Amino acid sequence: MLIVSLAIRDLFRDRFFLICNTAILVGVLVPLLLLFGVKNGVYTALLEEMLADPASLQIDTAGNTTFTEADVAPIRDWPGVAFVTPKVRSQFDYVNVRATEGRRLAAALMIPSGAGDPTLPAGVTLASDRLVVSSGLARQLNLSEGAPLQLITQAEDRPRQLVLEAQVAHVLPEQALSGRAVLAPFEVLDLIEAFYDAYSLPDHGIDGTKPLEQRVPRYGGVRVYAEHLEELAGLQARLEERLGVATLARTREVEGLLGLGRNLTLALGLTAALASVGLGAALGFAFWSDVARKKGVLASIALVGVPGRSLMLFPMVQAMITGLMGLVLSWMGYQLAGRIAQNLFGGGLPDGAALTLITPGQTMGIGVSVMALLLCVSAIAGWSVQRIDPATVLREVT
Template identity: 70%
Template structure:
């Protein structure tokens, strides 16, 4: 299109004014990009550190209750729950652990687990007869994956203890489970509880006062993991309302971090709005003055037969050129500033996370917002160009 070519050539001829407008954009955009990138980097690092500990997504019912399968079944269909397993009474979930051929014995917490448990490594499943153990327990008993061990009840005064053979399927990473812990399928915990309730377990040589077939399945609580940190508080309240039980979770810490993110977003949004107003005003005056300065040029183009609607595209095309150069230079300077900030301040972030982060989607959204702002600023100049009367302009110029 002729008007596009003319606008481009005119822009190249008046490079000084182009650089002035680009400098205005860069001076406002680069600090905003750095602030936005640092906010993203620091916040994502803190969120990543919190998500690295699955316990931050965990909700446990407090105390002992008697829950039927019908009472906990609705929870299995809640979309905000990533994993759930029932629990046994708290006084029965400690056992002694030792290697099958070993002499050392350690007390450990017995925790129910299953497929999809966030405490286990992603995609890991325990084979039949296998358990997962904490890093501390593995170190103290010198256990490795594949080792045979025994789970021994701690009941006092019983003529015979329940001894369950097991195999180490997984040794959990440091921090995945605190202290000495054994993660086993719920059936193992249910068997231990049946032993403490004096039921007979003939397969394990245990004679009790009640036959096992008379036992009614009941749960004393649930162990739940939220799918997202944002779901934790609402899910905890919903579980308490559904089951009528108190719960424990790291809700306060999670909500504190999420609240920090919301406050940072609000502060950054307010800064961006003020910056957009300032940039918009500067660009409106810049583009308007450019049209006023080039009235003779535009009048000459109009005399060549270019209609007013196309003439209005002249400042719009030049505005788009300015925006494109401003965005490219701004993101380039942001990248340099981000590297410098990373070198100076980034060493303290958890896991070596980058200090400044802007995703491609965010960069595209920022670019689109800037283009809209520039086009809006150019609209006044386009209106002024469209209303030019060539004869009047040339007569006044003469």
């Protein structure tokens, strides 16, 4: 297209104005990108640190209560719920664990778990004979994935111990679960509770005082995981209302972090809006004054038969090229400043976390926004160009 080619040739011949306008863009965009990147980077690092511990999403009923399956089942269908598991009474959730080939015993907390539990890594499935252990327990008993182990339970006045044979399905990373713990399907914990309650467990060679068939399932509590941090507070309130019990969750901590994120986004948004107004005004007037300065040249183009509606593209094409150059240079400036900032201030962040972070989607959004702003402000200059009288060339002698 002729007018595009003319606009480009004029722009690069008049490099001084291209450099000035690009410098204005870079001067505004680099600090904004850096602020945005730092806000994203630090906030994302804090969020990831929080999400690395699945307990941040957990809501746990406090103390021992009694629930039935009818109380718990509807909760599984609530929106925002990732995983629900009943719990046994708290005094029955400790067992002794021993590596089958080893001699050492370690007391460990039994935690009911299953598919959907955010504590379980993706792809790891539990069964009554395939359990997941915490890194602390694995270290103490020298357990690794695939190792056989035994859960040993001893109750008062019971001549025999309950010994459950199982295999290590997975060893959790340190930050996922602290202390000595075993993740097992609820049925395993239910079996141990039945043993404590003196029921007979013929499959495990245990003679009790009551037949197992007489046992009515009762839950000592319930543990719920929210899908996202944003749903934690609402879910906790709803759970307490539904079950009529107090619950424990890291709601204050989570809400504090989320509130910080919202406030930073708001402050940055206001800063960006003000900067956009200033940038738009500066470049708008720059493009306008530029076409006023080139009125004679533009009139010469119109004189040879280029219609006004094509001529108005002249400053708009130049604005788009200026914008692209400004964006590329700003991105390079941001990357450089980000690396310097990472070296200077990145030490306080969790390992591997970036101080500055802008995702590809955000990059695309910023680019489109800047180009749209430039298109709008250059359209004003374009409007003035299409009104230039080509007769100016004959009338005004330069």
